[in-house]
Amino acid sequence: MGYAHDYASAIMYRGRIPMEPVDFVPDWADRPRKAKFYPDAETLPLPDPAGGPRPAPGFTLPLLSGMLQDSYGLTGRRLGVQANTDLAALPHYTQANWSRGTASGGGLYPVGVYWAAGAGGPLAPGVYHYAPHQHGLRRLLTGDVTGEVRAALGAGPDGCTQYLVLGVKYWQNAFKYNSFSFHAVSMDVGALIQTWRLWARAYGLRIAPALWFDEERLARLLGVVPEEEGIFAVLPLEWEGDGSRTLAAAPAAPSTAPPAAPPAVRLRDSERSRTVLGFETLHRIHAATLGRAGERPAPGALDAAAAYPPRGGQAIP
Numbered sequence: 001m002g003y004a005h006d007y008a009s010a011i012m013y014r015g016r017i018p019m020e021p022v023d024f025v026p027d028w029a030d031r032p033r034k035a036k037f038y039p040d041a042e043t044l045p046l047p048d049p050a051g052g053p054r055p056a057p058g059f060t061l062p063l064l065s066g067m068l069q070d071s072y073g074l075t076g077r078r079l080g081v082q083a084n085t086d087l088a089a090l091p092h093y094t095q096a097n098w099s100r101g102t103a104s105g106g107g108l109y110p111v112g113v114y115w116a117a118g119a120g121g122p123l124a125p126g127v128y129h130y131a132p133h134q135h136g137l138r139r140l141l142t143g144d145v146t147g148e149v150r151a152a153l154g155a156g157p158d159g160c161t162q163y164l165v166l167g168v169k170y171w172q173n174a175f176k177y178n179s180f181s182f183h184a185v186s187m188d189v190g191a192l193i194q195t196w197r198l199w200a201r202a203y204g205l206r207i208a209p210a211l212w213f214d215e216e217r218l219a220r221l222l223g224v225v226p227e228e229e230g231i232f233a234v235l236p237l238e239w240e241g242d243g244s245r246t247l248a249a250a251p252a253a254p255s256t257a258p259p260a261a262p263p264a265v266r267l268r269d270s271e272r273s274r275t276v277l278g279f280e281t282l283h284r285i286h287a288a289t290l291g292r293a294g295e296r297p298a299p300g301a302l303d304a305a306a307a308y309p310p311r312g313g314q315a316i317p
Contacts, residue, residue, distance in 0.1 A: 003288040007281070011183045019179045020281065026176045027275070035109045036129065036169055036269040041138035043131060044123070053202035058240035059162070061122040063203065064115075065135075071195045072109060073135050074098040100132070104191035110173040111166055111185070111192055112229070114222055118146035118161030121239060127222065127265055140223070140265045148221050148263060152214040153234060154296060162237040165218060166192070169229045169269075170286075171276050179281035189232045196235070209233040214293035223265030227278075230286050 010019055049066025050056075056063060069075070078097040100109070113130040115137065117123050125144035128137040149163045166189055173188075174181040197207045211233055218231045 003284055007182070007285045007288075010281075011180070014180070021178060021279070024178045030273050030275055031175055032172050032271060032273045032276075034172065035132050036112050036172075037131075037272075038129060038138050038140065038267050039270050041129070041140055041267055043134055043136045043138050044128075045134070045136045055204035056240070058238045058242060059205065060240050063205075064237070067196060067199050068113065068130055068132075069135055070101045070199060071192060072100055072102060072111070072113065072130065072132050074133060075101050098133075102188075102192050102195040104188050110168050110170075110181075111188055111232075112169060114140075114165040114167065116146050116149050116163040116165060118144050118163075120161050120241060140267050141263065143263060145221060145263045148217065149234065152217040152221075152293075153210050154213065154293070157236045159242045160236040160239075161242055162239045164235040164237060165222065165231060166233040166235070167219075167222065167224060167229050167231050169224075170282060171228065171271075171273065174277070174279060174282060175273065178277075179279050181279075182282050182285045186232070193233060193235070205238055207235060209235045212293070212296050215290055217262075217293075220262065220264055223267065226290065227283060227286070230289070 010017070046065040046068070047062050049069055050060065050062040076099040078099050109132055115128040115130065117125050117128060119125055123137070124139075124142060125146075126139055127141040127145060129140055130136075131138055146161055146163060149165070150160075168185045168189065170181060170185070173185050177184050193207065193209050200207045213231075213234055215231045216226060218234070219226045219229070222229075222231070224231075
């Protein structure tokens with residue numbers, strides 16, 4: 001398992017053996033935004049969520065709006081009495097701390113939710129970024145790029161034209177948790193996905209994330225720097241009406257034109273922090289997960305591996 005096993009061991013024993021940098025202190029005055037902000041992108045407000053849970057043939061825009069709002073939208077403002085040191089600042093709007101539906105991660109929103117919308121959906125095909133503070137979608141790219149997503153997956157559900165892609169901009173969490181942040185955001189991604197599974201189940205829908213894919217290809221599509229933002233999961237959506245469509249097309253005539261450059265988001269998010277720090281441990285564990293798209297294990301191969309602890313290493317007390 002290489003460095004991934006070393007990192008997991010360091011996380012397990014960090015109570016007795018502190019992880020580097022041991023003297024790190026967050027600069028709260030220079031903290032980043034709690035969510036990515038694209039100043040040059042148009043923001044489309046999402047509609048009111050759908051009504052009470054009832055079986056649905058697939059996702060619709062109101063259903064997707066409800067799932068995003070209930071999981072990663074702002075659902076309340078924290079003003080209750082508690083033991084944190086920022087209690088005196090909470091009544092001030094500029095220091096307000098908001099709560100969300102998904103457990104884990106407190107008021108931080110490090111997971112970026114991208115929607116690769118294909119043909120036949122409610123919006124023009126393109127790439128959109130969910131803005132939790134506005135409960136809206138920022139249009140980052142126009143055009144159907146779901147073929148790129150399917151190619152990065154290696155294989156995708158037949159007829160699927162809508163995908164959610166989950167990325168993490170590390171600095172949004174590392175400014176506070178430094179080397180521990182890769183573990184923290186991995187938990188946050190898992191908590192968010194499980195929230196969606198529970199939410200969708202009430203409507204008879206299934207959330208089945210893909211966790212093995214060509215991350216570098218998706219990073220290029222989303223216009224993110226792999227060293228700064230990791231892609232953690234891709235979720236094909238069962239969209240209403242998708243079952244009646246097919247992705248098969250008539251063979252195209254051979255073209256003599258040079259191949260076009262792969263599609264990519266050109267817009268960049270705005271970083272509020274004046275100083276952005278990098279952490280060697282964080283870079284090493286992310287690098288250990290890249291470049292392995294072609295080593296996809298056979299179906300069921302990981303099930304047996306997950307049933308036993310890795311050989312070697314220290315015994316867990």
